[in-house]
Amino acid sequence: MPDPYHVPMPEMPLATRIVELIERHRQLNDPVREPRNGLDWLPVLRRWQAERLRASFAGFLEDPGQRPAAEFFLTDIYGDRDFTQRDADIARVMPMMQRLLPAPLLETIAAGIELGALTHALDLDMAAVLERLAPRRRVLDAALYAQAYREVGGKARRDRQIALIGQVGRGLGSALRTHGVATLLRLARGPARAAGLSELQGFLERGFEAFAALDDPVGFIDGIVADERRVSRRLFAGDPDPFDAARGA
Numbered sequence: 594m595p596d597p598y599h600v601p602m603p604e605m606p607l608a609t610r611i612v613e614l615i616e617r618h619r620q621l622n623d624p625v626r627e628p629r630n631g632l633d634w635l636p637v638l639r640r641w642q643a644e645r646l647r648a649s650f651a652g653f654l655e656d657p658g659q660r661p662a663a664e665f666f667l668t669d670i671y672g673d674r675d676f677t678q679r680d681a682d683i684a685r686v687m688p689m690m691q692r693l694l695p696a697p698l699l700e701t702i703a704a705g706i707e708l709g710a711l712t713h714a715l716d717l718d719m720a721a722v723l724e725r726l727a728p729r730r731r732v733l734d735a736a737l738y739a740q741a742y743r744e745v746g747g748k749a750r751r752d753r754q755i756a757l758i759g760q761v762g763r764g765l766g767s768a769l770r771t772h773g774v775a776t777l778l779r780l781a782r783g784p785a786r787a788a789g790l791s792e793l794q795g796f797l798e799r800g801f802e803a804f805a806a807l808d809d810p811v812g813f814i815d816g817i818v819a820d821e822r823r824v825s826r827r828l829f830a831g832d833p834d835p836f837d838a839a840r841g842a
Contacts, residue, residue: 607696608687611703615680618710622677627717633731635720641733642716645836646671649820653813658806662813665803669796670761676709682793701764708757711750718745739835742828751825759818765800766810 605613624630646667647654653663683690683702690699722741723733730737804810827835 607699607703608691611699611706612684612687614703614706614710615684618680618706618713619677621710621713621717622675629717629721632717632720632724634723634733635716637731637733638716638720638723638738641738643667649824649836653816658808659813661803661806662810665799666758666762666817669799670705670708671712671758676706679792679796680706680709686793695768697764698768701761701768704757704760704764708754708761711754711757715745715747715750715754718747735834735836739828739831743831748825748829751829755818755821755825758821759814762804762814762817763811766804766807766814768801 620626622630629635650663650667653659683706690702719741722744723737726741726744727737807813824835
């Protein structure tokens with residue numbers, strides 16, 4: 594199995610990079626190739642992280658103008674969700690996407706796939722450490738999470754994970770201002786459903802609708818990135834209350 598932490602180089606053709614990222618994500622989720630997918634701690638960890646992120650998004654979720662974008666992040670970008678069908682859709686229609694979609698939007702899609710693969714790889718590492726630290730427990734708290742986070746290490750990978758969050762968010766916000774993209778998505782709705790590409794179509798439409806409601810997409814994304822960076826720094830530093838820096842905590 595190729596190194597799941599390898600990031601394809603930017604000079605690689607975009608379509609090739611996306612296909613390679615999709616394959617790496619698929620391999621990471623394959624229970625035969627990656628037996629750690631069967632660890633009991635993995636679903637516990639993913640649920641706990643999703644709840645922690647929702648708590649940190651409380652301020653966004655209480656603002657009607659920011660709520661759709663916050664929910665999109667929680668469910669479609671950085672949440673406890675299986676993205677394998679969306680990625681399979683992308684692989685199937687890559688030649689068509691190259692012809693129809695602008696390069697910046699394809700770069701955003703690539704960043705989203707890389708984020709999903711990297712996040713899952715980190716979760717597998719965390720689950721394995723939790724299995725070693727607390728083999729008889731199945732309840733996660735902040736102290737045990739922080740201990741496992743530090744033992745996994747990988748500060749460069751955590752920094753990359755947070756940078757990808759920013760890249761995906763800014764890319765979707767920028768795509769809103771690209772002439773004709775919104776119209777193209779509306780026209781593609783019927784053909785996408787007929788071709789069995791509803792997961793991909795839904796992801797793109799939800800993203801566009803969510804970011805269209807934002808008065809300041811850049812400020813919204815920058816706030817998320819800054820909060821996650823503060824939390825990561827505190828976790829690595831052994832802060833006794835690493836999550837109080839998060840927005841809405």
